[in-house]
Amino acid sequence: MTSYVRDRKATLRSRLLAERRAVSPEDRAVEAAALAAHVAALDVRPDQTVCAFLPVGSEPGDASWLDGLRCRVLLPIVTGESPLDWAVHTGPAGLVPAAFRLMEPSGPRLGPSAIAGASLVLVPALAVSLDGVRLGKGQGHYDRSLPLVKAPLVAVVRDCEVLEEVPAEPHDVRMNGVLTPSAGLRWL
Numbered sequence: 169m170t171s172y173v174r175d176r177k178a179t180l181r182s183r184l185l186a187e188r189r190a191v192s193p194e195d196r197a198v199e200a201a202a203l204a205a206h207v208a209a210l211d212v213r214p215d216q217t218v219c220a221f222l223p224v225g226s227e228p229g230d231a232s233w234l235d236g237l238r239c240r241v242l243l244p245i246v247t248g249e250s251p252l253d254w255a256v257h258t259g260p261a262g263l264v265p266a267a268f269r270l271m272e273p274s275g276p277r278l279g280p281s282a283i284a285g286a287s288l289v290l291v292p293a294l295a296v297s298l299d300g301v302r303l304g305k306g307q308g309h310y311d312r313s314l315p316l317v318k319a320p321l322v323a324v325v326r327d328c329e330v331l332e333e334v335p336a337e338p339h340d341v342r343m344n345g346v347l348t349p350s351a352g353l354r355w356l
Contacts, residue, residue: 208236300342
């Protein structure tokens with residue numbers, strides 16, 4: 169059963185990544201502006217913490233959405249097979265190149281448990297199902313980190329990446345919501 173699910177996930181990942189590569193730069197810019205507006209409209213107070221991410225490659229969005237979060241923002245730091253580490257985002261000048269073509273905060277690391285203090289977690293995804301199953305890129309970085317979270321988990325995807333079904337494994341942590349360029353935030 170598990171190898172069957174893994175194979176289905178791999179096939180779906182390949183298809184979705186190919187579709188993402190086909191999105192034009194103009195469409196990406198429109199999506200990024202829409203996502204930035206939706207993020208700015210989130211009900212987040214200045215005394216709260218949001219764990220977010222910097223989109224890379226063909227992921228929807230861009231760094232501008234972080235400006236709309238008027239609170240403490242933590243960004244992930246990939247540490248190999250461990251859960252993600254986290255550091256405070258202080259702006260573009262505080263970012264350094266890292267593994268997987270990522271940009272990471274250069275400030276002090278807060279440890280993997282920092283995600284537990286978040287009021288909201290924006291999670292990168294290739295797809296999410298209507299019942300909250302998230303498909304990531306397959307490295308397991310978020311799978312090892314999300315079990316620490318009590319706050320709402322929101323997958324960030326394109327509108328066409330909200331699917332009826334996504335193959336699920338026992339370790340998959342379900343999303344509570346999805347953020348898309350056209351629909352904004354929808355709770356699942």
